[in-house]
Amino acid sequence: MxxxxxxxxxxxxxxxxxxxxxxxxxxxxxxxxxxxxxxxxxxxxxxxxxxxxxxxxxxxxxxxxxxxxxxxxxxxxxxxxxxxxxxxxxxxxxxxxxxxxxxxxxxxxxxxxxxxxxxxxxxxxxxxxxxxxxxxxxxVPEQLSSAMVGYLNKTYKARKFFLIGSDYVFGRGVLKFTRDFIEKAGFEVVGDEYLPLDASDWTPIISKVRDAKPDAIISCTSAGVPNVTLGKQLKSSGLKLPYGNLALDESTAKSMGADADGVVIAGTYMTSxxxxxxxxxxxxxxxxxxxxxxxxxxxxxxxxxxxxxxxxxxxxxxxxxxxxxxxxxxxxxxxxxxxxxxxxxxxxxxDLNMYLAQVQPDGSVKVVDSVMGLKPGDQCQF
Amino acid sequence: MGLVLDFATTTAILFIVTSGLMMIFGVMQIVNFAHGAILAIGGYVAFVITRVGIPSLYGCFFAFIAGFLVGALIERFVVRPLYRRPLDAILATWGLGIVIIQVIVMIFGRGVQLVESPLQGTWNILGTEYSSYRIIMIPVALCIGGVIIALLNGTRFGIKTRAVIMNENLAESLGINSGMIRFISFSIGAGLGTMAGFFITPLSSVDPYMGVAWLTNAFMLVMVSGHSFLALAGACLVFGSIQVLVSIYVNPVLGGMAISVLAAATLRIRPKGFSHD
Amino acid sequence: MTKSKISTQIPMLLCLILVVAGPFAFDTYMVNTLIKAFFFAVAAITVDLLWGYTGYLTFGQSAFFGAGAYCAGLVFTHLGFSSEYALLAGVLSVVIPGLLALFVGWLSFYHGAAPFFSCVISLVVPIVVYQLVLSGGNFTGSSSGLTGFETFDFEIESWYWIAGAIMLVAAIATDIFVKSDAGKILVAIRDNEQRCEYLGLNTYVIKTLLLGVCGALAGFAGFSYGAFSGVVAPELTGFSFGTEMIIWVALSGRGTLWGPVIGTVLITVISSYLSNSIPFVWQLILGIGFVSVIVFLPKGLLPYVIRPLSRKSSLDAPIKLEEAKIQDSSVSGHAIVMDHVTKSYGSLDVLKNITLTGDPGDLIGIIGPNGAGKTTLMRCMGDGEHRTGGSVEICGRDLGKKHPEEVVRLGLGRKFQNANIFQTLSVSECLRIARTIRERPSLVRTSKVLALPAYVLDVMKVTGIDKKLGTAAKDLSHGEQQALELSMVLALEPKVVLLDEPTAGLTLSERRSIGAIFSALAHKYRFCCLLVEHDLEFVKEIATKIVVLYHGTILMQGDVDEVVNSKLVQDIYTGTKSSARNSEAEK
The missing domain is CATH 3.40.50.2300 (Response regulator)
Structure with missing residues (x-):
């Protein structure tokens, strides 16, 4: 196979x-x-x-x-x-x-x-x-976080965010930028939590989310296993919050099916x-x-x-x-x-075009918004 | 209330995962390090069964049978020659775990497989919305515990097994075929392992390495519990609750190693652990 | 040339050639891979020392390797790189893992710690270190580790020779150590830890120190690895890496030193070529190979590769026996006094109110039926923690709660029921280990002279084992093994000798000669011997005093004739249990 x-x-x-x-x-x-x-x-x-x-x-x-x-x-x-x-x-x-x-x-x-x-x-x-x-x-987060936070605020009136990530350079880096962006925009981060890359039990973090009562969750885990386990456990926890996932790709969403229903994803490429x-x-x-x-x-x-x-x-x-x-x-x-x-x-x-999409109950992905030609911000100087 | 449910469900899941390991360690004083891989087999059984379209209720029996057969093969060809070398048995079963995982990789690929949870959504327990599948784990754990205790205390096999646990030489001289008892216990232990793998899949993903994360904690819990299943349940409750508390109030990473560290400390202070004899 | 020399020199020469010629023969990639392999080999040496030689199965050496690597990564990342900081990091990478290892040793090894328990602790250590690294956030770089720090700016060839030199020095130093008189103690601990304790060796201190040194060495290897690769990642500290080291050692041959060195290098090189193209198959092959070796060839592959190369020959230069000067041996007063000694398991009393004394020159026969508590009595004399009540004095000093290795230093020697020796060591090595508390063995040399007290030489001469100094103990006949154990016990120069059924399984003539030895020990050399025996006739001939033990109590003690002719003893030995019980009631 x-x-x-x-x-x-x-x-x-x-x-x-x-x-x-x-x-x-x-x-x-x-x-x-x-x-x-x-x-x-x-x-x-x-x-x-x-x-x-x-x-x-x-x-x-x-x-x-x-x-x-x-x-x-x-x-x-x-x-x-x-x-x-x-x-x-x-x-x-x-x-x-x-x-x-x-x-x-x-x-x-x-x-x-x-x-x-x-x-x-x-x-x-x-x-x-x-x-x-x-x-x-x-x-890079300059391009993505702005698109995602803007969309969650526009669509769901979200002002209080809870950030969840895998504990490594990418997860921490993106969420740190997201946090700064949220605070600069005048919104609030009510919590941010990280689990090691190989962790699969998100129960303690979900309990914290429940206590913190955010308007929306933004996650940035490593692609693959952590994305799947977090999605499943969030789904089965009964928390019905708008959920933006910065690292979920279409094929994983497809295989997760109903477990990913409603998740907002963002990216530069969608098959549709x-x-x-x-x-x-x-x-x-x-x-x-x-x-x-x-x-x-x-x-x-x-x-x-x-x-x-x-x-x-x-x-x-x-x-x-x-x-x-x-x-x-x-x-x-x-x-x-x-x-x-x-x-x-x-x-x-x-410079990249960013697309926002929402996962449908059957796991397919529907583009719901797009932002063209987003600048990466100052990254390197050569 | 959420916390109490966290305690109860974590305990239940830990017990489900460790019972198979306990069965083997209790009877043979051998630690089956292939347990992680055996959990993974259970996960893949769940995966295959949902693909084929068999209702997942029956799945756990298939999982048990698959594990039982794999366990029988392992016992016969790898573990049996190593009864007198328990440390080598650890190594051999660990190596076997690697082999099983690689075979899984070759058949199913490296990727994560997804299994629909048979029970979606949440239940309202005294005002707290809580994952229904996690709650279901409590009666499942009680059932497994009940069946094992009934098996050990109420059947001929159980009596013979306990005789072998207490004094193998004496049991042999009374005409009990201790080799057979070991063979059956190992197979049952492996069967319980795959069944546990089957039950934990809806909570996590199915991938070849899914069991490895559980292995050390399960191993430490069994070490602390000696050879009593009641002690194991107690250890799961105490250490599982501490894990939940540390994860929530201190740091999830520290929570992850709470079981191992506390169990090691317990063993240093009380080498017999939780078992009272 | 001798066998042991060939089996070391060929692999050593191979390593030397590899290290010297490497950069001229290989491309950059291979050189790169080999440098890492050399550092791994150093870590594998420590695993081999701990597991192969000493029998302590450890999954934890990766924790020390990783800790050393993080010393490099953390210092260079957060403080910067300079020769001072490099020195600091180097020192830290030895000290921190070393201390950590000592702590782990303290946790793992204590009186009565099961080998299983130590193994379990070694499993927890890398998990804890791994999780600590993960939870270190930006300080440790968490899952991503530390990269991009400045490090030594050597050419790759220089790195190669440095790494090779580190590996060779570590391997040769270890080789010298394990062949030395002191190094044999490690094998003795692996073969028979209990016997070591009853020879006065504090095995848990030895193991803790050894782990400390091995931790420091692995830490230094980790430091070098981190400094070379410029990447320090959590997987270097993890449990999987720890098991990988075990796989290297197991496949190539535990307890052979050069096996793991060559094995580690070979496996690392092969996997660097194969794991990129066929990672799963390669893992599968390793896994299957590992399981088969553990099940079918527990010694690993090297011995089978080397064997055809080595000619059959006699052992190294013969050991010369010499008479050792004995320290002042006079004991004033009683040699052993037991006062109301009790041993009970819960409500079950195995020994009740045992009171007896032994003097120099006494040969006390302790008789009684099976289950009377004879062996328990011996254990209560040899191990201060065993009894539950009463007191014991040996040569006028209180036994207290002393462990066997301390009791031995009070002047007690215990010979067990089964020949309790070091199976894989030679007769002379067994005896030299028995002399450890009298004569500190060298850490680097193998002594050609073995000095033993005159009475030990006597025993050896009478039993003929003085002709078999080079024979491995497991190849001796049953009687010779008994004689060897007796010689080892006597080599301690004890004042009190406990002999638990020393004649079991011996032929009649062997029994006669050993009886004569016991008599001589008691009467000529003024030992106080306590002899547990079933055979009343044998005891009758040589004992000066007899103690009759029955159901945990002393039924009777006194002169040989008195006891042997008593109705009580006749009943026990010829009659039924009920009659004995009656007489107990009458009494």
């Missing part, structure tokens, strides 16, 4: 990795095959492979085929070090495009600096991570986006992966975009030389399923 799919992907990657290096451009895609991100890994690998297939079908980059090299980062710092070491120094990849945990990214940055290759971090995160080899094309690029992307996904198709999401689509940004940058630079490509990455603009993606050469982040 799922594992078999990963095996095929991995085996294919392993086989192609052994082919002669000179003719191909290798792009490393470290993903969390194990650990908390393992739920997302299959969709991330599919995005990468689709992008590679499409690009290769049109002649590759600068006449060279690209190949995807997948590595397991164990969803954590120690695993990420192994994965990046292996990709950069053993597999000798030309660039890395990944959607990983913040812990993994932070641990990997020193290795990227040593390896001196372009690195596109292709997912949302807590912001303010800077490295001269790195670009970001996902959202009505644009020609998105329709073409979804059709190609279904065509290539058929019954193994995974719902694209906030982690996988930016990887797809990342491949095209890298292609554009190489073509603009006329070489795959890392320095030249990094410079060019800040100059190129592509249009992908999420719309126009242009990463800033100095700030290293991108």
């Amino acid at each position: 799922k594992a078999a799919r990963i095996f095929i992907a991995v085996a294919a990657a392993a086989v192609s990795a052994s082919s002669f290096a000179g003719d191909t451009i290798k792009i490393g895609v470290p993903v969390g095959l194990s650990g908390v991100h393992s739920v997302l890994a299959p969709s991330e690998i599919q995005s990468a492979k689709l992008a590679a297939t499409e690009i290769n079908a049109k002649g590759g980059i600068l006449g060279k085929k690209i190949e995807v090299v997948v590595a397991d980062d164990g969803s954590g710092a120690v695993g990420a070090q192994k994965a990046f070491d292996s990709l950069i120094f053993d597999k000798k990849v030309d660039a890395i495009i990944s959607s990983e945990t913040s812990a993994a990214r932070n641990a990997a940055l020193p290795i990227v600096s040593r390896g001196k290759i372009p690195y596109i971090y292709a997912t949302y995160y807590e912001g303010h991570s800077c490295n001269k080899w790195m670009y970001m094309n996902g959202w 986006l009505d644009t020609p690029e998105n329709k073409k992307f979804l059709a190609a996904m279904k065509e290539q992966f058929k019954d193994k198709y995974q719902t694209p999401n906030e982690h996988s689509v930016p990887i797809y975009d990342g491949f095209y940004s890298y292609k554009a940058a190489c073509e603009k630079a006329g070489t795959t030389d890392p320095k030249a490509v990094v410079k060019a990455l800040g100059e190129v603009e592509i249009t992908g399923p999420r719309g126009v993606i242009k990463m800033d050469p100095h700030n290293r982040h991108a």
Whole structure:
């Protein structure tokens, strides 16, 4: 089933990795095959492979085929070090495009600096991570929190918020920003609580929510298991509060079904986006992966975009030389399923369209609001 | 009232999760470290059964049978050669846990599976809205406890088992096949484990590592309780309540390790733990 | 060359070549992986010392490794990096895990602590440290750990040689220690902790100190790892990492030292190549391998790899026996006095009001039917905590609540019913451990001379075990094992010797020669011997005094003839229980 799919992907990657290096451009895609991100890994690998297939079908980059090299980062710092070491120094990849945990990214940055290759971090995160080899094309809290808090206030008249997070860089970072934003807007945070990444029993926190009587809950847990357990336990606790989840993706919502009913999610990508690029992307996904198709999401689509940004940058630079490509990455603009993606050469982040959606009783997601071209705020200075 | 319900339901869930481990430890003085993986098997049984469309009420029997069979295999091929080496048995069962988890990964994938809770919504208990599924865990725990006590005290198997617990050599010389008793107890213990996994799935997600988080707490509770199921219930109540209190009033992280630390401290002061003999 | 030398030198040479030549032979990735593997190997050495050699199964070494790593991470993140701060972090990474380990040792090891209990504590330690790190918020970086701190700016080759040197030094130092006379004590504790206590060794202090040192060493390895990788994450402190270390040690061979070193390096390297491409299969293979090794090859793989390489040969250079000078042995007054000693379990009295005295030169036979309380009586003499009432004096000093290892120092030696020896140690090693309280063993050297009191040499000569100094104790015949245990007890130079059925299972001729030895001990060397025996004939021949124990009370004590000819004893030994009970009533 799922594992078999990963095996095929991995085996294919392993086989192609052994082919002669000179003719191909290798792009490393470290993903969390194990650990908390393992739920997302299959969709991330599919995005990468689709992008590679499409690009290769049109002649590759600068006449060279690209190949995807997948590595397991164990969803954590120690695993990420192994994965990046292996990709950069053993597999000798030309660039890395990944959607990983913040812990993994932070641990990997020193290795990227040593390896001196372009690195596109292709997912949302807590912001303010800077490295001269790195670009970001996902959202940061500046873009997301404002959209979510604004929506909950507009729709539910929420003024008192309770924040729940997983205790790690991303959870704390996003919620800290959310808290500041709420307070600046003149609303109130009546409580914020964190559980470790691997915790699955939210009972004590739900009891606190009950006592604090907020108007709305905003959560920012790690994607995957914590999202599911928190959603289920909130549902079964009988608390009927508006609930905005900053880290819930569509496919998880779909599998949670009724357990996620009514949850408000936000993001730069929803499968129901009505644009020609998105329709073409979804059709190609279904065509290539058929019954193994995974719902694209906030982690996988930016990887797809990342491949095209890298292609554009190489073509603009006329070489795959890392320095030249990094410079060019800040100059190129592509249009992908999420719309126009242009990463800033100095700030290293991108202006993005944010969509708000609500989970329906059957687990499907309905877009209820959108904000176009949100700025990432000051992140980096290069 | 919310707090009292937190106490009661936490105790019940802990008891459900630990009873299988206790069954094995009580009879054989061997700690089954594959218990975490066995819980996970229960979760996947729940997953498969809801997919196939069997009403989840019957699911717990399937879970028990699956666990019983797995337990029988483990006992026969791994645990039996290690009776004289209890520390190695810990290691071997831990290794086995890794193997079982990897096999689950290969069949079902790494991802989280979701199982519909058979009982949605909340009940109003004396003015407090409380998750109905958690409340249901209380009678379930009482049932499991009742059945085990009836089994141990009211049947021939129970009498033989208690004889083996008290004095294995004597029991053997009285013609009791202690190997058989161990075999059956281990299988029942594993069956109880999968059943527990089945019951906790609606509260959490089903993933290959779902049981590991429960393992150490369950292990410590069993250590403290010696070999009495009543002591185990007491330990679950006391330590479970402390866990709830610490989690709510101090810090959920400290709450998570409250059971382990307190149980270790209890053992240091009273090596026999909660059991009175 | 001898067997033990070959089995060490080949792996040691392999490691040396690997460490020296590594950077010339491998690419950056491999070098990188090996550096980490070397630090892991140091941690694995500590697991092997504690578990493989001493028999203490620990899941907790990751806690100390992680604590050391966090010392580096926290100091460099919050204070900054400079040579002073690096030194500070280095010192902290030894001191903090060391102290933590001593504390854990205090928790885990005490008189009567079950090995199971210690194992349980070792399980809790990494969980607690892990949770503390998680709850540390921004200070510890919580689940994400600490990254991006400045650290030593060495070239990767330098790191490689530094890491390799640390590993080699740790491994060679440990190798020297475990082969030394003192190092054998670890194996003795693993083989038979009770016997160690009754040889006057304070095993729980030894284990606590050992854990302290191992904690400090693991902490330093963790510090080096953290400083090298620039990443300190909670999983380094966790329970899974602790079990991973056990897997390394178990697969390659517990108690072989170089096995775990090579095993750790190999497994880390293989998994760095395989776990990226086939993480699940690799885990599955490791898991299956681990279970099979535990069940079928508890010694691990190394011994099977090494065996074909080593020629069969005799053991190391022969040990020379010497006569030891005995300290002043005269005892004034009674050697042992028991006054109204009682032992009860709840309402059940096993011993009631036992009062007896023994003098130097006495050979007191204690007889009575099964369940009379003879072994309990011996235990009450050997362990101050055992009795529930009354008092015992040994050589004029009160027994109080003293533990066996302290009682031994009062001048008591106890020989158990079954030959209670160290199965895997050789005869000379067993005897040297018995001499520990008289002669402090070296931490680094293996002595070629074994000095023993004259009467021990006598016993060995009579029983022939002086010819088998190099033989492992488990390979001796039953009679020889009994003789070895007796020799070990006597090597303590005790004043009071407790002998619990020393002739059980011996042949008639063995029995005769051992009887002669006992007589000589009492009469020639002025020991006070207390001999528990079933065989009345045997006791009759050698004892100077006989005590008859029945249902926990002394029925009768006195001269041999007096007791042997009494109707009471005749009844017990020939008649039924009821007649004995009658005579008790008459009395």
